[in-house]
Amino acid sequence: MEQGKIYLSPEHEVVRDNDKCIRCQVCERQCANKVHSYDADIDKMLACDENCVNCQRCVSLCPTHALKIRRCENRFRENNNWNETKIRELYLQANSGGVMLGAMGTPLDYPTYWDHMLINASQVTNPSIDPLREPMETRTFLGKKNQKPERDANGKIITKFKSPQIELDVPVMFSAMSYGSISYNAHESLARAATELGTCYNTGEGGLHEDFYKYGPNTIVQVASGRFGVHGDYLMAGAAIEIKMGQGAKPGIGGHLPGRKVGPDVSRTRMIPEGSDAISPAPHHDIYSIEDLRQLVYSLKEATAYTKPVIVKISAVHNVAAIASGIARSGADIIAIDGFKGGTGAAPSRIRDNVGIPIEVALAAVDARLREEGIRDNVSVVIGGSIHSSSDVVKAIALGADAVYIGTASLLALGCHLCRSCHLNKCNWGIATQEPDLVKRLNPDWGYKRLVNLVSAWKHEIMEMMGGMGINSIEALRGNHLMLRGVGLNEKELELLGIKHAGENI
Amino acid sequence: MRRVFVNEEWCLGCHLCEYHCANANMGGVTAQDMVRNLRGKKIHPRIRVEDGADGGKINFAVQCRHCYDPMCVKSCIAGALTVEDGVVTHNPDKCVGCFTCVLTCPYGCVMPDGDGKVVQKCELCLRNxxxxxxxxxxxxxxxxxxxxxxTL
Incomplete structure (x- = not known):
């Protein structure tokens, strides 16, 4: 229902240095939002600011660096209570009558606890380790661990795991992003990078494209509430199966892939008609309790002859620890927890910005609860939702995680500039789009190398930081809260995180 | 020998190569050079992007192949075109502008230069x-x- 639209000035404006512009029109050709145009009569490039989403594609490609995107200088009257964003969103809703949609993680200024934790290092009384000269193990295994050491007939300790495991060369995996929400080339880049890095990427709820079965050993296949693309071969194809109960960016609600993104390929992969909206319900309609979850976990295990670990992914919500305890008893091998800052291809902005809890406290609460109940070894814990760097990875592991998922970080490596317009299908970087002429802008031959570069760099940094602490394996760092100290946190926060304040001794 | 290859599957038709080619062959290297060299001028690049069929969705760049047995060199009546270390090289001082090479190049990669008096062609930027x-x-x-x- 559109009635009496209120004009809103553009959010961004294109600033072009006409002394530098050579009228090559690269900006015009590269902008899917049709911001730039060339006017031959006056020999000038023009810009339609209201179409600009500030994806920086034109800025990045302009050969003479003549372009800048600025926040539009037009301002409503200053008001700390009703700030610009709030007023703007209110006008948009009054214009359209619609739910506000957003993409990627919340842009709001919530605390990032990683930035309030500091990592320890060895001095004098214990030696640090130089990872360039001494062995340093970043390999880790995800899955249910043997409950107690057992010996074989010769009295030797059995080192083989009884339950299926995922083996990771580096404790960083690419989080679930479906084919449909992201492009074929983005998926190929992730799959090839995961294979080269010895880690895993995740299909998301969009099924596995037939071309990517060959990357199966490095694929986690997801079963979500829509059950898109799930069949026997799909379940058998991956290294593990993930049941998606929730997503950090939108806890409590399902998913919606608009019909315009469901082309022939996506349709075949998801096993739904072309052009139909792919709607994932908010709950799994067969899961209303831990007992129901247990049934699905065991159905999937049965379907794969108990060869694949099963992950249950939940979003970090208020009573996450109790839920995780239930999951650890449901037969699941791995719990994945997605923090409220996690990304998405599209979510109602109100939910993305207001629902859920920070991943740091969720992780600490879950780890503490599972230890208290003596069931920590039943499951591995993987966390995601705004891991920005290798130091966040180290802090997460020290706080109790077995591995982390990176989603937004991996898309940034592929060129994403966080314009948060994924839901528009016009991604100028060829990532969150299904338009063929945009999809080809991401050449997976270099895309996968950038992902490999990123994770390899992080691996080096993780080894350096572990070495500094005098720790030479991920196993020895896991849950090692004494390696962390808080700064600028209050007593309650320190208590919840289970860490001491900087300056406190052991 | 290393050569320039174009994979049209990934060509976006942005035409950046043309501008960088033109800049490089006018003695430029940096973005500032490009402003000085190309602003307000018609460019004469040695690589050309052809915007093809399907509403401009298929694009490809055309550039000199540096053939092993180049027709342009054979046809040059002035000895201006030679093969040096595999690179088909052009000497504008010798060129008489007969354009026989333009006629004989099967790829359309030798072309008259901006003034139309002599030809120009890709030399892999080895001489700029x-x-x-x-x-x-x-x-x-x-x-x-x-x-x-x-070997091709």
């Missing part, structure tokens, strides 16, 4: 300040690559 093909270096999607692919 860039030193390696500027088109490949600046291709945003790695559609243009400069690599060794053995």
């Amino acid at each position: 300040k860039v030193g390696a093909p500027a088109c490949a270096e600046h291709c945003p999607n790695r559609a243009i690559v400069y690599e060794e692919r053995g």
Whole structure:
């Protein structure tokens, strides 16, 4: 229902240095939002600011660096209570009558606890380790661990795991992003990078494209509430199966892939008609309790002859620890927890910005609860939702995680500039789009190398930081809260995180 | 020998290669040079992007192949075109502008230069300040690559 639209000035404006512009029109050709145009009569490039989403594609490609995107200088009257964003969103809703949609993680200024934790290092009384000269193990295994050491007939300790495991060369995996929400080339880049890095990427709820079965050993296949693309071969194809109960960016609600993104390929992969909206319900309609979850976990295990670990992914919500305890008893091998800052291809902005809890406290609460109940070894814990760097990875592991998922970080490596317009299908970087002429802008031959570069760099940094602490394996760092100290946190926060304040001794 | 190859699957038709080619062959290297060299001028690049069928969705760049047995060199009546270390090279001082090479090049990669008096062609940027093909270096999607692919 559109009635009496209120004009809103553009959010961004294109600033072009006409002394530098050579009228090559690269900006015009590269902008899917049709911001730039060339006017031959006056020999000038023009810009339609209201179409600009500030994806920086034109800025990045302009050969003479003549372009800048600025926040539009037009301002409503200053008001700390009703700030610009709030007023703007209110006008948009009054214009359209619609739910506000957003993409990627919340842009709001919530605390990032990683930035309030500091990592320890060895001095004098214990030696640090130089990872360039001494062995340093970043390999880790995800899955249910043997409950107690057992010996074989010769009295030797059995080192083989009884339950299926995922083996990771580096404790960083690419989080679930479906084919449909992201492009074929983005998926190929992730799959090839995961294979080269010895880690895993995740299909998301969009099924596995037939071309990517060959990357199966490095694929986690997801079963979500829509059950898109799930069949026997799909379940058998991956290294593990993930049941998606929730997503950090939108806890409590399902998913919606608009019909315009469901082309022939996506349709075949998801096993739904072309052009139909792919709607994932908010709950799994067969899961209303831990007992129901247990049934699905065991159905999937049965379907794969108990060869694949099963992950249950939940979003970090208020009573996450109790839920995780239930999951650890449901037969699941791995719990994945997605923090409220996690990304998405599209979510109602109100939910993305207001629902859920920070991943740091969720992780600490879950780890503490599972230890208290003596069931920590039943499951591995993987966390995601705004891991920005290798130091966040180290802090997460020290706080109790077995591995982390990176989603937004991996898309940034592929060129994403966080314009948060994924839901528009016009991604100028060829990532969150299904338009063929945009999809080809991401050449997976270099895309996968950038992902490999990123994770390899992080691996080096993780080894350096572990070495500094005098720790030479991920196993020895896991849950090692004494390696962390808080700064600028209050007593309650320190208590919840289970860490001491900087300056406190052991 | 390394050559410039174009993979049209990844060519976006952005035409950046043309501008970098023109800049490099006018003695430019940096973005500032490009402003000085190309602002307000018609460019004469040695690589051309053809915007093809399907509403401009298929694009490809055309550039000199540096043939093993180049027709242009054979046809040159002035000895201006020669093969030097595998690179088909042009000497504008010798060129008489007969354009026989333009006629004989099966790929359309030898063309009259901006003034139309002599020809110009790709020399892999080996004789300008860039030193390696500027088109490949600046291709945003790695559609243009400069690599060794053995005997063609």
